Amino acid sequence: MLRVHWRHFLMVAIVAGSLALMLSLQPFGQDPTYHDFGDRRTFFGIPNFFDVTSNLAFLLVGIAGLRTCLGNGLDRSRNAWVALFAGVTLVSVGSAYYHWDPSNQTLLWDRLPITISFMGLLAALLGEYIDERLGTLLLVPALILGVASVVYWHRFDDLRFYVWVQLIPLLTIPVAMALYRARYSHRWLLLVALGWYALAKLSEANDGQILALSQGVISGHTLKHLLSALACFAVLLMLQRRKLLATKGT
Numbered sequence: 001m002l003r004v005h006w007r008h009f010l011m012v013a014i015v016a017g018s019l020a021l022m023l024s025l026q027p028f029g030q031d032p033t034y035h036d037f038g039d040r041r042t043f044f045g046i047p048n049f050f051d052v053t054s055n056l057a058f059l060l061v062g063i064a065g066l067r068t069c070l071g072n073g074l075d076r077s078r079n080a081w082v083a084l085f086a087g088v089t090l091v092s093v094g095s096a097y098y099h100w101d102p103s104n105q106t107l108l109w110d111r112l113p114i115t116i117s118f119m120g121l122l123a124a125l126l127g128e129y130i131d132e133r134l135g136t137l138l139l140v141p142a143l144i145l146g147v148a149s150v151v152y153w154h155r156f157d158d159l160r161f162y163v164w165v166q167l168i169p170l171l172t173i174p175v176a177m178a179l180y181r182a183r184y185s186h187r188w189l190l191l192v193a194l195g196w197y198a199l200a201k202l203s204e205a206n207d208g209q210i211l212a213l214s215q216g217v218i219s220g221h222t223l224k225h226l227l228s229a230l231a232c233f234a235v236l237l238m239l240q241r242r243k244l245l246a247t248k249g250t
Helices: 005-022 050-051 055-073 076-100 102-127 132-156 160-179 188-205 207-213 220-241
Strands: none
Touching: 005 050, 005 160, 050 076, 050 220, 055 076, 055 220, 076 102, 076 132, 076 220, 102 132, 132 160, 160 207, 188 207, 188 220, 207 220
16 A cells, blocks of 8 residues: 655645646647748758757667666666656657658657657656655556547647646656655756756747857757757666665655
8 A cells, every 4th residue: 555645645736736727728729830940941852951850869868768777677667767768769750750741740740759758757756756656557547648638639639638748747856856755866867857858948939039049050949859858868867877875765
């Protein structure tokens, strides 16, 4: 049986409260202008060259992450970490496919592996900060929920659930770090990952402006890919360098 503690209730309240808040919003669909990226240059026959090829960063980090997870013992959270980096690896393919010909149809294959990564991260952190059995128990349902959020968006043009799936790990990471005793060292790298990801989202929101400021060197969306890959690399670095500190307590 899982031990029940007020901190557990708080985590549940954050998850349930954020979902209730998202459901209270009016349904919103994909902005048609989302696919109008700033850098549309073609090189070597590859359209949107830099947005396509920058996904190689995800491939490199994803493969390195899988090698680390499959080669080292990561307790019961291993499968969740594998899901995270499998998702990152697949993002390199799905995102490149999307950026080759941006549309809602191709965007589906970009977003599916993204949710796999986010849900893998969520299950891994719940397992390592709260209870390993919890992370193991929730991994498959979380992955199903993530995939379902993308399918729901694609079928009904409603992004609420997809946005929530992306937000909930970002909300729970700092809360879990504040509330629960660390089992491993180097957890500060999770905050580094959050910082890189925040910068990635900021770059995404300023795609054309960054392209103009850099005088055509790099667009905000290409930079988003690189910064997001750095966020994943920070998580990988944490897994590679961390040491067991003590038996987890609640």
